[in-house]
Amino acid sequence: MRRPTSTSTDAVHAGEPRARPHHTLTAQVALTATYTFDDSADLARYMRGEDADPGREEYGRYGNPTTREVERRVAALEGADDALLFSSGMAAMTTTALALVKAGDHVVLFSDCYRRTRQFVTTTLARLGVRATLVPPADLDAMSAALTPETRLVITESPTNPYLTCVDLAELSRRVRAAGRARVVVDSTFATPVNQRPALSGVELIVHSATKYLAGHNDVLAGAVAGPSHLISLIRELRGVLGGVCDPHAAFLVGRGMKTLSLRVERQSSTALAVATRLASHPRVARVFYPLLPSHPTHDVARAAMRGGGGVVSFVVRGGREAACAVVDRARLARIAPSLGGVETLIEHVASMSYFELDDAALALVGIDPGLVRLSVGVEETEDVVDDVVTALGA
C-alpha cells in the first residue's frame, strides 16, 4: 500500500507525466481503438515484453494512455498500488467481484448496499454457483457470524445509501483477515478519497462510481477500482475479456473533474452539514440522517474515520409520502434526479425513485420510510441550498 500524500495536490497532479507531446500542459485525449507496430521485429519485442516503453499498448480494450493517467491518479488518491477505470461504477464492481470468485465460493454483503450490487450478487453470482449471505447494516457481529471457510469476498459501502450508515472499516478488515481468506471490497463512492481512505483501515479493494464525486459534473458515467498490484492485475485481465473499459473521452472528463475534487467535496460536505443542522430543528422534519450529526446511529464511527460527512443528507418529512413529494416538488434550486456527488444540487423522494415498485408495506420490509427525501448538495452557495430546502418544507 502506498501512503497517500496531500489529497488536493494529488487530485490535480498525481499520475501526470512531467513532459507531454507538444509541451501541452493538459492531457490529450488519445482517440484510438488500436496501436501500430513499426515492423515484425518491433511487434515481437513488444510481445516478448521487451519493449523500451512499459506503457505501450496493443489494443484499446487493454489500455489507453488518457485512461491510464487517470488510473494512476485514482491509485495515488486512494493510497493504493494501482487502479483501473471502467465504463460505469457497476462495471467496476461486477468485474472486480467476478475476478475474485468461482463456483462454490461464498460472499457476504451488507443489506443496505447499492441495490444493483445486491441484485448482481444475489442473482447473477447465484446463477454461477456463488452463495451469498446478506447481513444487517454495519452489523459486524452478524458479518463475523456469516463468514465461512468458503467466503472469498465481503462487500460493503460506507457511508451507505440512503441512511448514510458508516461501517468501522478497520475493525471489519481485522475480523475478515483473522477469519481466513476473504477479501474486503468497499464501495467508497459516498466517502470519496477526500473524506475517507479505506486503504489506511486495511481494506484491499476500493470501488467507486466515478460518475458521482470523482467526475463530479453529472456529465459522464465511469467506475474505478483501486488496490494492490496483484489483485488489480487479475481484474485488468478480466476487464480485457468482459470489455467494460472507460472510453478515453469519458476518462478525460473524469480526470478533468478530479482536479477540483477536494474543493468540491469540502464545499459539499460543509453545505450538507449546514443543511443537516438546520433540518435537525425543523418542525416539519421527523428525522435527519447525516454521518456527522451527533444523532446519527453511527456518528462515532464517522467521527473517527471521516474528515467530512460528504454531500448527501437524507431526511424524513412529517406527513409521509405525500408530504415528502410536495417538498421535492417545491424545491427550485434542487432538481429532481437520481445520482449524487455532482456540482448541481439534486433531490429525490426515495420511495418514488429508487423504490418506485414498492408499496408502503414492502418499503417497511426494506427499511425505507415513505417520507424519506435524499438531497445531494452541489457547489452552489451554502445559504442558497439551505434556503431552497427550508422554503420547500413550507411553513
Ligand code: PLP
Ligand atoms: N455504487 C453506489 C454507492 C452508487 O450509488 C451507484 C449508482 O448510483 C453505483 C455504485 C453504480 O454506479 P454507476 O451508476 O456509475 O454504474
